[in-house]
Amino acid sequence: MESAGQPVANGELRVVQHSAARTRVLDAALALFAERGVSGTSLQMIADAVGITKAAVYHQFRTKEQIVLAVTERELGRLGPALEEAEAHGDGSQARDALLVHVIDMAVRDRRLVRTLQFDPVVVRLLAEHEPFQRFMDRLYRVLLREGEDGALEGAMLSGAISSGVMHPLVGDIDDDTLRTKLTNMTRRLLGLPVKPVAGTG
Amino acid sequence: MESAGQPVANGELRVVQHSAARTRVLDAALALFAERGVSGTSLQMIADAVGITKAAVYHQFRTKEQIVLAVTERELGRLGPALEEAEAHGDGSQARDALLVHVIDMAVRDRRLVRTLQFDPVVVRLLAEHEPFQRFMDRLYRVLLREGEDGALEGAMLSGAISSGVMHPLVGDIDDDTLRTKLTNMTRRLLGLPVKPVAGTG
């Protein structure tokens, strides 16, 4: 299992089952990254949050960048199954819609990680530099973006609207269920789709 | 002119005319903040970008936080006149619309600063902690947000859609004029407003 310590493989996003110790580090790191940004978070802070020393953290991850990489891969990877399902259903509007609901669901449930994954400069650079991330994002956009000249802009605005819709100070006191419903409706409005109740998975 | 080195005054956002040397520092800092984030930018990097030493930077600003403060105040302050004009025209939809056009215009023209002002953790903290910023944002939202229970969410999504619409990798190759027009149209669609041509200022 030494591959878990390596950079992201050249192929797909790996789904790694981390050890309990590694998981504790990643959880603490993610929380700190969301609050203070990746560059604003030191290994000392992560170690303190876990309740261990820096050296123990370095035993789990060779560099800070490896931690960022692992966090990003783990969280982004959670969209993998939904993406594969959508791809299996062809490129119709139904597949796109189902994936969109899933993305909104994940964004609402884990609001704090949105800022890190979408906007942190360090993560953005990682996503741009590592091929597996690029490929994964390409696949995501291929399903989510609509055909036509405005597809890219639409997708960009959509992703920002959802992100900001879950993390903006203005929406801090809206409960998850309400937020999910309203986000979905407004997303449909932005896309010019008919507004309908949120579909269940069954 | 010693007030320029002080924290933001308790009253309004100050409009400070910085010296040439200070302006060079602020310009370099803003560019670096946009690229690497505030925490990822050191005073050494800023000094190198300007072509001076750290000590010379410290002659202009007492701390790094003062630089962040000055950059934020300067850029946010550019919206001041448009905001005041909108407030003078009452709280009708016409005033909101005019301000919205202005905000989009500024976002498109200076795409790189959007990430810093809207999403950088350090700037977000500053905005939340300093009263003048809070007051300014309150005024902005009072004009931009619509009445009703969904006003806050609408505003949050709107701000994210515009931000992401100008800074997302997907839109990097769209020219300013095209982007401004399409952003305005999609913004109207999100708000459920009739889509019309962008109005001039005269």
Next chain:
DNA sequence: GTCTATATTATGATAGAC
């Protein structure tokens, strides 16, 4: 898996000369 201890470099910040 965790610790103590340490090396190295970078960081924010200051003093004082020109």
Next chain:
DNA sequence: GTCTATCATAATATAGAC
């Protein structure tokens, strides 16, 4: 307004014991 020189601290990272 800028420089050289310096300081104290914090950063990333490693070695080796338990």
